[in-house]
Structures are given as C-alpha cells and as structure tokens.
Amino acid sequence: VDIGVRVEIPASVFLHLTSITYEPKLIFHSKKFDDQVRTFCVNPYGEVVKEYLKGLWTVNGHSYADRKTGNTNFALLVSTVFTEPFDEPISYGRYIARLANFIGKGVIVQRLGDLQAGRRSTPERIAKGRVQPTLKDATPGDLSFVIPYRYLSDIMEMIDALDKIAPGVNSKHTLLYGVEVKFYSMQLTLTRNLETEVKNLFAVGDGAGVSRGLIQASASGVMAAREIAKRLAL
Ligand SMILES: Cc1cc2nc3c(=O)[nH]c(=O)nc-3n(C[C@H](O)[C@H](O)[C@H](O)COP(=O)(O)OP(=O)(O)OC[C@H]3O[C@@H](n4cnc5c(N)ncnc54)[C@H](O)[C@@H]3O)c2cc1C
Incomplete structure (x- = not known):
C-alpha cells in the first residue's frame, strides 16, 4: 500500500521541472527508515480534488x-510492504484514511509551517498563507493526529530533499492534504519477463x-x- 499526502505549491516552484517533463518522477530513500x-x-497549474473510495474520502x-x-x-507517497503475520495492507490504508475522515470530517489540509511548529492549521492561518488551497472544502487541521510517525518522518525528509532541487517546496506556506492512499492489485506470480505460470x-x-x-x-x-x-523470432 502507498500512503502519503498531496502537496500544493506555487506553480513557479516546480516550473523548471514541469516545463521539461509534464510529470517528473522523483524517488527518495529516507535516511531514518530507509523507506521509498x-x-x-504531478499536476502543473492544477487542482487538488477529493476522491470517494468505497465509503472514504481521500x-x-x-x-x-x-x-x-x-x-x-x-x-508524496510512501510504499510499504508488510511481512508477517500482518497481511492486510488494504485494510491498513483504509484505517488511516478513515482516521482523517473521522478527525477532519473529510480531507484535512495543513500548512507545512504549522505541521513543523506542532500546531494545527485553522481557517485563519490558511487564509494568511501565500498558497491558497484549490480544494476549498478541505478541513484545516493537524495531519500529525492521522499519519503515523514513520510516514510523516519520511515525507518531511523528502520535502527537505525536494527543496534542494526546487527551492520553495520546504516553505511554511506549502499546503499538505491528507490522506492520499493508493492500493496495489494482487501481484501474480511472474517470471522476470512477466510470463505467468501458464506458458x-x-x-x-x-x-x-x-x-x-x-x-x-x-x-512492463x-x-x-x-x-x-x-x-x-520476429
Ligand atoms: C484517477 C487516476 C489518476 C491517475 N493519475 C496518474 C498520474 O498522474 N500519473 C501516473 O503515472 N499514473 C496515474 N494513474 C495510474 C495510471 O492511470 C495507471 O497506472 C495506468 O493507466 C495503468 O495502465 P494499464 O495499462 O495497466 O491499465 P489501464 O490503463 O487500466 O488499462 C486497462 C484497460 O483494460 C480495459 N479492460 C478491463 N477489463 C476488460 C475486459 N474484460 N475486456 C477488455 N478490456 C478490458 C479497461 O477498460 C482499460 O482500458 C492514475 C489512475 C487514476 C485512476
């Protein structure tokens, strides 16, 4: 399962990347947990939206x-592969999304600066920010009540790294929305050439x-x- 947040920044901060490739794919390995x-x-000049996933807002x-x-x-998504005995990654992702819905009555938005300062975002703080949310009905709140420490630490490390190639990502005005969850399909047993068990x-x-x-x-x-x-033999 992939769990994370949606990051919203001024388009100018990423322009030198998005003008070369519409969707830059950047991968980071966190120092603390060695997670990917x-x-x-990536949505240049885009909008953050809500998604309804079988009873949950993400x-x-x-x-x-x-x-x-x-x-x-x-x-920004952190990939997790659980080992044993736990093997219910989809339920785990849904639990975290449900917690955000429970606390925020839907999707939560928080300024990065508020998260770093250990305080929630409020409508007043969001209104004062330089980045105005394109998703208007997200609830200003505190993502640290929702996202487990491991994920939050990974995300903060990556934001710090991203700031080196796109100065301005690690700004107190950057907006984080949570949570974003992506589920994987069951993986088939495949060879290196992607052949199934059926020849x-x-x-x-x-x-x-x-x-x-x-x-x-x-x-693939x-x-x-x-x-x-x-x-x-073509
Ligand atoms: C809302 C959304 C946003 C996304 N945004 C991004 C993004 O920004 N960047 C990114 O890299 N990826 C994004 N993805 C993921 C990306 O779309 C998928 O990873 C990619 O399309 C997978 O390609 P695929 O060929 O494996 O499957 P698909 O693109 O799903 O193609 C499968 C095709 O098979 C057809 N099909 C299904 N069943 C049958 C059947 N029985 N008979 C015949 N045809 C059938 C389907 O109609 C479909 O056309 C997004 C996905 C979603 C849902």
Missing part, C-alpha cells in the same frame, strides 16, 4: 487543458500488480512484447 518515497501524479489531483490555477500539486501467457500493468503508474505500466508492456517477439 516517490512523487506521483485526496487526489488533476489539471485541466483549458483552465489553469497558479498552483502545482503532486502526491506463453503474459501479464502486464496495474492489473498484474507490477505497476502503479503510466510509465511503469507502459514499460514493452518488456513482455520484447519477449514475445523473441519467441516468435
């Missing part, structure tokens, strides 16, 4: 072709549980196609 944290779903984002805001948003039957993309994004899904298709072409 990644950017996901956060997401999108951009419009013909409507721009002054902000860019993206998710000559290949499985790729999200449905096979080998990807959680456009580029990775596409790349190319891998399988290369192997098939080799077998057909």
Whole structure:
C-alpha cells in the first residue's frame, strides 16, 4: 500500500521541472527508515480534488487543458510492504484514511509551517498563507493526529530533499492534504519477463500488480512484447 499526502505549491516552484517533463518522477530513500518515497501524479497549474473510495474520502489531483490555477500539486507517497503475520495492507490504508475522515470530517489540509511548529492549521492561518488551497472544502487541521510517525518522518525528509532541487517546496506556506492512499492489485506470480505460470501467457500493468503508474505500466508492456517477439523470432 502507498500512503502519503498531496502537496500544493506555487506553480513557479516546480516550473523548471514541469516545463521539461509534464510529470517528473522523483524517488527518495529516507535516511531514518530507509523507506521509498516517490512523487506521483504531478499536476502543473492544477487542482487538488477529493476522491470517494468505497465509503472514504481521500485526496487526489488533476489539471485541466483549458483552465489553469497558479498552483502545482503532486502526491508524496510512501510504499510499504508488510511481512508477517500482518497481511492486510488494504485494510491498513483504509484505517488511516478513515482516521482523517473521522478527525477532519473529510480531507484535512495543513500548512507545512504549522505541521513543523506542532500546531494545527485553522481557517485563519490558511487564509494568511501565500498558497491558497484549490480544494476549498478541505478541513484545516493537524495531519500529525492521522499519519503515523514513520510516514510523516519520511515525507518531511523528502520535502527537505525536494527543496534542494526546487527551492520553495520546504516553505511554511506549502499546503499538505491528507490522506492520499493508493492500493496495489494482487501481484501474480511472474517470471522476470512477466510470463505467468501458464506458458506463453503474459501479464502486464496495474492489473498484474507490477505497476502503479503510466510509465511503469507502459514499460512492463514493452518488456513482455520484447519477449514475445523473441519467441516468435520476429
Ligand atoms: C484517477 C487516476 C489518476 C491517475 N493519475 C496518474 C498520474 O498522474 N500519473 C501516473 O503515472 N499514473 C496515474 N494513474 C495510474 C495510471 O492511470 C495507471 O497506472 C495506468 O493507466 C495503468 O495502465 P494499464 O495499462 O495497466 O491499465 P489501464 O490503463 O487500466 O488499462 C486497462 C484497460 O483494460 C480495459 N479492460 C478491463 N477489463 C476488460 C475486459 N474484460 N475486456 C477488455 N478490456 C478490458 C479497461 O477498460 C482499460 O482500458 C492514475 C489512475 C487514476 C485512476
């Protein structure tokens, strides 16, 4: 399961990245927990939106072709693989999302500066911020009541690292929305070439549980196609 927050910043902070590639994919390994944290779903000049996931409100984002805001948003997600005896990552992700809904009556928004200062955001503090939320009905609150320490520590470390390549990410005005949760499909048993246990039957993309994004899904298709072409001696 991937758990994290949606980050909203002035579009100018990420412009040198998003003007080269619409969706920069940045991966970071946290020092404290050695967890993988990644950017996901970057939306230049976009809007943060709510997503209804089987009874729970989580956060997401999108951009419009013909409507721009002054902000860019993206998710910072921490990937967790549980070992044993616990094997219910989907329930775990849903629990955390439910906690945010319980405390915030929906999606919570917090200024990074408030989180760092150990205090909640209030409507007044949000109104004073330089980044105005594009998701208007998120509840100003305190994400530290919702997100486990491990995830929060990973996210703060990555924000610090991101600030080195995009100064301004680690600003007290940066907005964090929680929580964003991404679930993986069950992973099939596959060979390195993505062949299933059934000879000559290949499985790729999200449905096979080998990807959680456009580029990775596409790349997995190319891998399988290369192997098939080799077998057909094309
Ligand atoms: C709201 C949302 C936002 C996202 N944002 C991003 C993002 O910003 N960046 C990013 O990298 N990724 C993003 N993703 C993830 C990305 O869309 C997926 O990782 C990617 O599309 C997976 O590709 P795929 O080919 O494996 O599966 P899909 O794109 O889901 O393709 C599967 C296809 O199979 C078809 N299909 C299903 N069942 C059948 C059937 N029985 N017969 C025939 N056809 C069938 C479906 O209609 C679909 O067209 C987002 C996903 C969602 C839902």
